[in-house]
Amino acid sequence: MTQFNDTELTAAVIKSFEQTPNSRARFLLQELVKSLHDYVRKTDLSFEEWDTAIGFLTRTGQKCTDIRQEFILLSDVLGVSMLVDAVNHRDRDGATETTVLGPFYVGEHKVTPHGSDISADLSGERMFVQSRVTDLGGKPLAGVPVDVWHADQDGFYDSQRPSYATDGPSSRARFVTDADGRFHFRTIVPCSYPIPTDGPVGQMIMQTNRHPMRPAHVHFLVNARGYEPLITHVFVEGDKYIDSDVVFGVKDELIAKVEKRTDPVMPDGKPADGPWHLMTYEFHVKPGGGLAPAPLGTKATEDA
Amino acid sequence: MTQFNDTELTAAVIKSFEQTPNSRARFLLQELVKSLHDYVRKTDLSFEEWDTAIGFLTRTGQKCTDIRQEFILLSDVLGVSMLVDAVNHRDRDGATETTVLGPFYVGEHKVTPHGSDISADLSGERMFVQSRVTDLGGKPLAGVPVDVWHADQDGFYDSQRPSYATDGPSSRARFVTDADGRFHFRTIVPCSYPIPTDGPVGQMIMQTNRHPMRPAHVHFLVNARGYEPLITHVFVEGDKYIDSDVVFGVKDELIAKVEKRTDPVMPDGKPADGPWHLMTYEFHVKPGGGLAPAPLGTKATEDA
DSSP states (O other), rough: OOOHHHHHHHHHHHHTTTOOSSSSHHHHHHHHHHHHHHHHHHHOOOOHHHHHHHHHHHHHHHBBBBOOOOHHHHHTTTTHHHHHHHHHHHHOOOOOOOOOOOOOSOOOOOOOOTOBBTTEEEEEEHHHHHHHEEESOOOOOOOOEEEEEEEOOTSOOOGGTTTTTHHHOEEEEEEEEEESSEEEEEOOOOOOOEOOSEEEEHHHHHTTOOOEEEEEEEEEEOOTBBOOOOOEEEETTTOOTTTTTTTTTOGGGGEEOEEOOOOOOOOTTOOOOOOOOEEEEEEEEOOOOOOOOOTTTTTTTTTO | OOOOOOOHHHHHHHHHHTTOSHHHHHHHHHHHHHHHHHHHHHHHHHHHHHHHHHHHHHHHHHOBBTOOOOOHHHHHTTTHHHHHHHHOOSSOOOOOOOOOTTTTTOOOOBBBOOOOOOTTTOOOEEEEEEEEETTTSSOOSSSSSEEEOOOOSSSOOOOGGGTTTHHSSEEEEEEEEOOTTTEEEEEEOOOOOOOOSSHHHHHHHHHHTOOOOEEOEEEEOOTTTOOOOOOEEETTTTTTTTTTOOTTOGGGGGEEEEEEOSSSTTTOOOOOOSOOEEEEEEEEEEOOOOOOOEEEEETTTTTT
């Protein structure tokens, strides 16, 4: 048959994938065809709209670099990332809630001594972060690498700054838990910030009258051997955008009170240089495997 | 509300687009969210699969250049392009059938005198193409620009060759119809060819055990003022792949018998240098407006 009406066409495309060797890939592709075709039929998509979509997807791909992932950002603002998170984490069994990875995990995390100030070069209110990693029974887990990253006082990640190439990471580090499962570090209090609006995804958000803001948070990636990698944030309680995160990433359990302190010493006994804030958060991980996400740049361009 | 179960999440994302000023854009985005979320839920998409999709889309965008459009190719092999074509051309009223634009319309078409050999530099069996453009009542339309392009004897378009930048177009031209609505030109008989398999889309086709072939055809874009732009191909009858075009683009009415001839002169009275083929096809266009597609490179990178 060479000529199709529109339902015959859909059937023909689904059939064309019948010889896909991997049955899961076959299922995913055939469902994708159904879903895309249903969308075109339901919306009676015009050529101009199709052309706009092609242009948008092209620009989204072309905005990606080794240190920026515009397609993850698109997935994030459409709630797809959080939905993938939800369907893969239906039973937490007491483990810490997960949230989006976000587009700024660049895999440049260097093991850093406990207590270090990872934002020493930044202005902003100082914060001491103390944390612990345990299993579901509360047993501390030692030797666990924990990647940490957050935006600076202007709402930018280090990798968004032109100086990143020369100056290297800032507000971004890896800590390894001690025998008691603990780690601690100094940094600044993060602030709420807009997703990048200089690319197609941010522009779409502005054009649709959504605000582009994320509430203040610190990213954590807890990667204990023999446990599910835990990708999450800790959000700062009271942030103006806590109820309207542009990527739908907030969960109640992940909101931490960040307390203002005036004690002359911080919890590790070292002197505080003025008022400071304390963030305390414990992570509980569940048994399992799986790889932590690959850093950007190692996959997106693998056969480009 | 900060925490969503998966259906609340979908509702929240749909609601986030409520303030989109353009009602059609709002509808398209909200339906897109529903469709994407239904897909994730139905397939229980894993993180690894999501990650594979992000990487695939990124590479697809990054494969696009001013002269290559990998996202159009993706739309083509998933049957989306032909479906958009179908839903926008439900009533032909006798107008010539349409098919996909394809990824090789580069908008470099130079007005060329009738009778020119547009593949003079190529080996291959010679073909004389004679054609006419009329309205639905058969009235000839004069002064209509008709863009023509096809693959060479190895199955490549000029723009796929490294020499394109220096040598310019080949097997690609624009003819303007004469007072009788006619135009004619010389070229080679096109052959069936694979879509490019050096990019993510072609690789996906190979990995799913689909063949990557398109049956032999010549592209035509007939762009008469006051009429619907007609984007179509004429296919060569008898091609091995006529029933299994990788982009689902064949329609019965678009198949032409290409006759072998041994007459010593061609239809324009000029001598034939050995045996040749004759392709005859008439295009009928319907009243309407709309812009012809923009050439590649003018849109895909507009704000990249």
